[in-house]
Amino acid sequence: MSVPIFDSFLTTTDIIDVFDDVAVIQGMLDFEAALARAQAAEGLIPAQTARIIEKHCVADTFDISALIVAARRAGSMAIPLVKALTQKVAAEDAEAATKVHWGSTSQDVIDTAAVLVTRKALALIDGELNSLAARLLTLAQAHTQTPVLARTLMQPAQVTSLGFKFANWAAPLVRSRTQLKALADNALQLQLGGAVGTLAVMGDKGPAVAQRVAADLGLANPLANWHTQRDEWVRLGLEVAVLTGSLGKIATDLSLMAQGEIAELAEPSGQGRGGSSAMPHKRNPVSSMIALAAAGRTPHRAAALLANMPQEHERGLGNWQAELAEWPGLFLSAHGALTALHEAMDGLVIDTQRMRQNIDALQGLIFAEAVSIYLAGVIGRPAAHHLMETLTARAVTEKAHLSDVVRAAVNADEALRTQLDLSALDALFDPVNATGSGAAMARTLIPQLLAQLA
Structure with missing residues (x-):
């Protein structure tokens, strides 16, 4: 995946690599190799044929740029890839070449590859999500009795506990982590249905082959194909979108509290972080910026997933393809926002004296x-x-x-x-006393959230 420059600086190299062109193509080839192994195990093709097919399922040996160009004409990335794989196999064994991709269809290859790379993306997101939530809860524990202004409708309201505020930032992250794990259990499943979803070419061996392919790839084996039944897949994507919205909420609060006139919190600085090309005094909240950019773009991607769910009959025309194109962006944005906010929280500057001054300035x-x-x-x-x-x-x-x-x-x-x-x-009129209710709630909430993270 080639990421435009203005996308790439808002995310991370690790997540870009997950959706890299080579990685996606390798996922497709991993499916083809697993399919051949499963069919050999069920006696549908010779074991030697499967070994030859598997040997050539190496993405680095393909001209991926040429495959992309050919896919524009073919209407599917799988078509030129399978053709190129068949040619490689045929150069070694003409008979084996007739069994490449046997009984499968293009969407089987592409969807399964999307599942495989998404599994890796979710692992990256889970790691950052766990670390960020844990850091917030550590801050919450340290500041349960730190007074800070609570603000409603952008105006000072009452005094609350800074620890309670941090715990409230962490809570939706913990919930999203739980939801992502549950949704992934359902959505990360094999796609294998053949031309119209019935595995007709493989006859009564079809279900056994599907079971073997799923086990080989470490995926769930669905009750039936999900070529145009995208509900579980879309729910997973939507939870990534919800997570990104929660990160945007944290970034909103952090950036407002970091304003010079408020100056209660600040992102870490130094080594060129948050500087200005014109104003040397600036300390820009760049982590908040990245998370807010992600939150601002994500709703459109989520809407695209939902808008493209009504897919025609047994294979979608344009809507499935649109979903595929939007999918990586959800994960790139989420991981970029998570990583940026984790960096901010690791070096967060908390000015408790300024918080007290802001409280005192309101004349009680x-x-x-x-x-x-x-x-x-x-x-x-x-x-x-x-x-x-x-x-x-x-x-x-x-x-x-x-x-x-x-x-x-x-x-x-x-x-x-x-x-x-x-x-x-x-x-x-004592600000510390005023944190009592918030501090008590924080002390109840924090252990519950930590237990869910464990």
Whole structure:
């Protein structure tokens, strides 16, 4: 697979290699070799014929550029490949050449190769996914009681636990990892049906051959071919898309918290990372950029998978081919985003002092709800809410800290002064105390997520 330059810098060399042209062709040839071995084992072709076919199933010996050009005319990559393989076998044994690809069809070859390379892609994704989720949970454990602003509708809301935020970033990654494993068990299966899915050429030996080929390649053997029944395959692709969306959510939060005006988190820097060609002071969040680029492109690929599911009769015309063309991009984007965010989290800079400054700069207004609830225990909820509306407005007008305004109001009201515990009231303005609920939730969530990763 030749990846355009603006795609390749958003992903990794490892995942590009998985979908490389040579790797895909080798997957197709691995299918042909396994098919020949299985047919020999079932007595459909001579063992010597299978050995000759297998010997020539080496991708590096084929002119792949010429195969691609020929495939444009043939309408399938398998057609020129099988022709070239047949010619190689025929040069050694003309009779053996008549058994190349026997009883199979082009889609069997291509789909099985796609399954084989996808299995490798999923292994790469699983490794990065596990590492990133584990790193986030390590950060979560270390920061369960670190206060940070929670923001809703892009505005400061309340104080929460930074550890809880990290755990919430990790949770969908852990869920996707579980889902990908389950979906892969169903989707990574052999494709072998012959011309119209009935294995007719191999007669009553067809099912046994299919079982042998599946076992040889380490794939599940489906109850029937899935030439135009793409549900399990598409579900796998869609979960990769969901994962990429979850990575985009992390990148969104990280990039916002890394803005200079906020400066609570920062991606690692140095060695040219995140620099600017014009502004030496810039520290661009390049990992977030890669993950956001992936999340922005993935929905279109996912939509293409769904749009091309209504395939005609026993072989799709254009829709299967469109699905194949979109498939690698899902995995390239996901692995690129995972790797980039893992790198960011490994070197993440956490400025707890700046987090506290951002909290303090809000004059205690973000604690208004907690104070209102405390007051409601004495004067009732409607009166407490009305009072806090008045006091928060006063704090804004006078540019005073809400705790000072509230304390002054309490001291001026004998009924409140005698019924309220001022030390308890002051504690409501302590950012560390305010992390209590979030920290408790984090301490419950983190062990559960770690257990799922094990």
